[in-house]
Amino acid sequence: MAQVIANGVYLGAQYALIALGLTLIFALMNVLNFAHGQMYVLGGFITYTAYGQLGLPFIVALLASGVTLGVIGALIEKLLFRTVIRRSVREESTMLLAAAVAYFLDAVILLLFGEKQRGVPKIVNGVFVSDALIMPYDRLLIGALAVLFIGAFMLFMQFSKPGRAMRALAQDRVAAQLMGVRVDRYSMIGFALGAMLAGVVGGLLVAITGVNSGIGGPISIKAFLMVMIGGAGVVGGAIAGGFILGMIESVGLSVLHAYGDITYLVIFAALMVFLSIRPNGLMGKPWG
Amino acid sequence: MDKLLTFSDVELYYDNVHALKGVSLDMDEGETVALIGANGAGKSSVLRAITGLKRIRSGEIVYQGERIDAREPDEIVRMGIAMVPEGRRVFPYMSVKDNLLMGAFTRIDRTGITATLDMVLDRFPRLKERYSQAAGTMSGGEQQMLVIGRALMARPRLLLLDEPSLGLAPKLVQAIARSIVAINRDAKVSVLLVEQNSRMALRISQRAYALSTGRIALSGRSSEILNDERVRHLYLGGEL
Ligand SMILES: Nc1ncnc2c1ncn2[C@@H]1O[C@H](COP(=O)(O)OP(=O)(O)OP(=O)(O)O)[C@@H](O)[C@H]1O
Numbered sequence A: 001m002a003q004v005i006a007n008g009v010y011l012g013a014q015y016a017l018i019a020l021g022l023t024l025i026f027a028l029m030n031v032l033n034f035a036h037g038q039m040y041v042l043g044g045f046i047t048y049t050a051y052g053q054l055g056l057p058f059i060v061a062l063l064a065s066g067v068t069l070g071v072i073g074a075l076i077e078k079l080l081f082r083t084v085i086r087r088s089v090r091e092e093s094t095m096l097l098a099a100a101v102a103y104f105l106d107a108v109i110l111l112l113f114g115e116k117q118r119g120v121p122k123i124v125n126g127v128f129v130s131d132a133l134i135m136p137y138d139r140l141l142i143g144a145l146a147v148l149f150i151g152a153f154m155l156f157m158q159f160s161k162p163g164r165a166m167r168a169l170a171q172d173r174v175a176a177q178l179m180g181v182r183v184d185r186y187s188m189i190g191f192a193l194g195a196m197l198a199g200v201v202g203g204l205l206v207a208i209t210g211v212n213s214g215i216g217g218p219i220s221i222k223a224f225l226m227v228m229i230g231g232a233g234v235v236g237g238a239i240a241g242g243f244i245l246g247m248i249e250s251v252g253l254s255v256l257h258a259y260g261d262i263t264y265l266v267i268f269a270a271l272m273v274f275l276s277i278r279p280n281g282l283m284g285k286p287w288g
Numbered sequence B: 001m002d003k004l005l006t007f008s009d010v011e012l013y014y015d016n017v018h019a020l021k022g023v024s025l026d027m028d029e030g031e032t033v034a035l036i037g038a039n040g041a042g043k044s045s046v047l048r049a050i051t052g053l054k055r056i057r058s059g060e061i062v063y064q065g066e067r068i069d070a071r072e073p074d075e076i077v078r079m080g081i082a083m084v085p086e087g088r089r090v091f092p093y094m095s096v097k098d099n100l101l102m103g104a105f106t107r108i109d110r111t112g113i114t115a116t117l118d119m120v121l122d123r124f125p126r127l128k129e130r131y132s133q134a135a136g137t138m139s140g141g142e143q144q145m146l147v148i149g150r151a152l153m154a155r156p157r158l159l160l161l162d163e164p165s166l167g168l169a170p171k172l173v174q175a176i177a178r179s180i181v182a183i184n185r186d187a188k189v190s191v192l193l194v195e196q197n198s199r200m201a202l203r204i205s206q207r208a209y210a211l212s213t214g215r216i217a218l219s220g221r222s223s224e225i226l227n228d229e230r231v232r233h234l235y236l237g238g239e240l
């Protein structure tokens, strides 16, 4: 039991970070970033290259993933989304654009890093063993880092000036403009931050599960699941959604295992029922 | 060139809707000027044009001797113009404190911001009581105080108010009106007050303009307009 919970928390923390980035972008720009999973994969490959290939310290590699994705996110917002949002009168345009970005990144990743599954040397060796729990130290470390990043992100959103500006923008765009918040600048910062979170999680998880070029799409779908569970555009919702999905997956893998690979089938069925009862997810309000 | 704000022949469109048809008006430093008129007359459009939320098609808007009609909203705030939008628009899930801090978004003088915050909380003690409460859960009157306080946090020279009395009980309208007078007098803030409650607006302003379907139909001293039989009939609905 403790084992299942520990696995769930470990996984949930990673998922929550992914969902936070996705929900941030949605709350600020009303954009569904279908390319979120690809950003995650790219982050994974950057850490793989920096830590696994070049032998840089893991934390430096992680930083490289975050910074690179941040820059890519900023460029994508400035060059693509901003232009489309300005010219288009239909909301679907940004969805199409996001899908296109996803395919584009998929192709770039395939071109640069190939189709093989890639892993890296263990960042720490050894396994934590107690009566109820067996957990490799590297998982503990990665889990702790993810929780740390979640905390840092929340403190930033809650107490920093840019964080406050982004919350304001999400809650009332016009009022935020009247306070002197520049919509274009903070959309870019938000997009960059969201992409950075995706990249960092990719870097974190490469140390445990490795990375391969094909998982971008499935990760995006998981991210959307989490956001739907929690409620779109809400910090608490993304975190709740992340941990709930992590926990269900962990329980599913240990309980439903006996019946074959049906965990996700059950999750999707449960989600359909849940959304028909609560269409806005657990918390349907923007940025509390 | 001593005018604080001047509109010359301003034309403004929303696609095909011709909202302002050659509007000219002006304000002196220290004045409270009322802008009255019926639904859809173009009152809010005047304010949106000043703050840069909406671009004008032609004409000129000059503030403190500078053209401002091509500037971005954040530049306008930095130049000392703060607006309280129609329908209050607090940041509903933020605390009163964070709402007020957002008002000082363009400022970087920390000690100055703290001083202004104290001043605002002194002016609206209710906000001090509700300091950590989510703004969206407050009453309409409290929210109105909050958005006025939020605008004051920018330490504006010119305060634009869009229908601050809307949906408030008469007693609260009185309180808001007194606050506006006090802000104008004590803080030396010039006020452009948009109101459908023309009576209140004319009582607390020195001069007034009446808009009618995008045109200035009437202007003059508020006290005279208030006592003019014809105007009373037209704009005050005989409700005096
Ligand atoms: N976003 C918009 N798109 C199209 N037309 C608009 C828009 N905003 C305002 N209008 C039109 O422009 C005209 C002036 O609107 P404005 O909001 O300035 O009026 P107002 O005097 O503030 O009215 P109210 O008292 O109802 O607030 C109206 O005919 C209105 O329908």
Ligand SMILES: [Mg+2]
Pocket (backbone or CB within 6 Å): B043, B044, B045, B086, B162
């Ligand atoms: Mg209006």
